[in-house]
Amino acid sequence: MRQYTTADRLQQIMSENNLKQVDIIEKSKPFQEELGVKLGKSALSQYVNGIQSPDQRKLTLLALTLDVSEAWLMGYDVPRERDTISSSESALDETPQFRSIQRKAKSLSVADQERLLKLMDLTFQEVLNGGGDDEHDL
Numbered sequence: 001m002r003q004y005t006t007a008d009r010l011q012q013i014m015s016e017n018n019l020k021q022v023d024i025i026e027k028s029k030p031f032q033e034e035l036g037v038k039l040g041k042s043a044l045s046q047y048v049n050g051i052q053s054p055d056q057r058k059l060t061l062l063a064l065t066l067d068v069s070e071a072w073l074m075g076y077d078v079p080r081e082r083d084t085i086s087s088s089e090s091a092l093d094e095t096p097q098f099r100s101i102q103r104k105a106k107s108l109s110v111a112d113q114e115r116l117l118k119l120m121d122l123t124f125q126e127v128l129n130g131g132g133d134d135e136h137d138l
Helices: 006-016 021-035 041-048 056-066 088-093 096-106 110-123
Strands: none
Touching: 006 021, 006 041, 006 056, 021 041, 021 056, 021 096, 041 056
């Protein structure tokens, strides 16, 4: 059941962590780039003051930035912590190199993404087939 608003939750986090809106904007920049979502001062101000609610993409951005679950940020009575993937992939997602690869691949056409996949398959064939080292010098 929803007990609070997103504005309430944002104000709570800001108070608990002594954050200003500008701090949230700054902290969100890596996630803005990663998700391809922009968050401006005016939009955040409207969310904090309850004038407007964030759409799904902005809600995801804010939840990642503040390291809370989206449902909690929306005001639902659920655990505050984000669900995390407990696989080896979650560690890969956190490396700057992996994020850089993702960002660059997103800007490619589908045909170029296919070419990149083929190139990766050829380059890392031994690793992808279960053999070889995890570390390569190119």
